[in-house]
Amino acid sequence: MIDMIRSLLFVSVVFLVGCSQEKPGGYRVYVTNEVSGDLTIIDSNKMEVEAKVPLGKRPRGIHASADGKTIYVALSGSPIAGPGVDESTLPPPDKNADGIGVFDVASQKLLKVIKSGSDPEEFDLSKDGKLLYVSNEDVGGASILDLAAEKIVKEIKTGEEPEGVTVSPDGKLALVTSEDAGTVAVIDTAKGELVETIKVGRRPRSIAFLPDMNRAWVNAENDGTIVMIDIAKKAVAQTVQLGEAGVVKPMKVLLSADAKTLFVSTGRGKKVFFLDGATGKVEGEVEAGRRPWGLGLSPDGKTLFTANGPGNDITVIDVATRAVVKRIPSPGSPWGVLVLAR
Secondary structure, eight states: OHHHHHHHHHHHHHHHHHHHSOOSSOEEEEEEETTTTEEEEEETTTTEEEEEEEOOSOOOOEEEOTTSSEEEEEEOOSOOOOTTOOGGGSOOOOGGGOEEEEEETTTTEEEEEEOOSSSEEEEEEOTTSSEEEEEEGGGTEEEEEETTTTEEEEEEEOOSSEEEEEEOTTSSEEEEEETTTTEEEEEETTTTEEEEEEEOOSSOOOEEEOTTSSEEEEEEGGGTEEEEEETTTTEEEEEEEOSOTTTSOOOOEEEOTTSSEEEEEOGGGOEEEEEETTTOOEEEEEEOSSSEEEEEEOTTSOEEEEEETTTTEEEEEETTTTEEEEEEEOOSOEEEEEEEEO
8 A cells, every 4th residue: 555655646746747847849939018118928838928027118129149048128218209209298218227138038037237328229249249239219320339348339320210230140240220311321340330321211120131141121111112232232122012101111021041031010001921032022911910010930930920019919920821820918019029949
């Protein structure tokens, strides 16, 4: 009888331990919520919210270190002001809230906030992970932030209302969009200097480099287009009209890992377009929700996530079927999306 009881206890312990352990593999989706000032964390095994963690004011841009252990988030104390809003009627900005939040993935805690210039919105990491290139929206420039020293080492004028920042795959260039000027600033990372400005269209906000590193897709939100720029020629090489200007408003551009598919969110247009990554040919579309903004792709490339600001949710899209499979609530105006393998 004692042996039987011991056996049952052993089996029970094994069962409980097994149930308490996380399923192997999978990934997590991290979504910044601009209005509520927190981070939604989604478990891919259940496709449910695992946690919401406070970050600070207006978290928007989100990226991870190369090892996936640290997440960086742009925080801003400037009040939210959409196009056409009279900013003189808004409360003064809280400059003490501006900075880059450093979030530890293992503990799911915000460790600190590093000052990174006024009103940071988006950024990207240098290839060695030592520097951040940060767009400072309300001062018309970009800051180069040394992460180890926790200080700005250079400030570069890029054009009014800078937003999107993307470092080339070889790390030699950093591109910064200017919403107001309709341009892309090209920064030589070795020199830390602006070397070219390319006119692209009205209200560019996002950039995706092609594998050749000389071309990149850029959105032109107010034109209803995306454009391919040729950096060597300093010009637009191709324009793709996605819809009527002012109705379809391309925002985020995201290339699949193999660069075969370009995903484009369209904000108030409610859709995500699927395009051929090389030619820009439209291959499909799906209605994602209210103002799909940030995009993120699962590590296997099979699932796409959209952050839908006023919809207060995240849409889960099956890439193969181009169908919405789930909507996950995320109150607080979701903005940016980051997907990390466990």
